[in-house]
Amino acid sequence: MQQGAEVKLTESDPVAHVTVQIGSRPAEIDLRVTDKTTGKPVDSFTVRWMSIDDRGPAMFTESTNNRVFVPPNVDVLLIVQAHGYERWFYTDVALPSRPVIRLSSGEQRTIDAELEPH
Helix, strand or coil, X not given: CCCCCCCCCCCCCCCCCCCCCCCCCCEEEEEEEEECCCXXXXXXXXXXXXXXXXXXXXXXXXXXXXXXXXXXXXXXXXEEECCCECCEECCCCCCCCCCCECCCCCCEEEEEEEECEC
8 A cells, every 4th residue: 555545434345454554763862961071961952963874964953852853773963062062972982983873763872962161
C-alpha cells in the first residue's frame, strides 16, 4: 500500500486489514550544560544540531531545552552556546577527529557540555 492510500469500508466489506508502518523513532540527547570553571548549571543556552548524511544537511535549533531529539542512524554535529561562553562542540573522546555523534532509533544518551567562560 502506498502512502496516503484510502481504505473504504462498506456494509458488505465492514473489515479491512491494514498494516501501518511508522518510520524510525528519533534518538534523544539529554544535555547537562555546566560552567567548566564552577561546575554550576548554565540555565540559558542554545542547542544547534546538523545532520550530515547523503540526503544533505538539515538544521534544527532548540533554546534552553536539555532534551534534544535528532534523526537516527545519521552523523549529527552538536553545538551548544550561551551568552558569556565559548561555543561547545560535541567530540567523541574515542574518536576526537570525528566531531559527530550517531545514535540508533530510540537510543537515549546523556552528554555533559562544559562551557568555558570568555
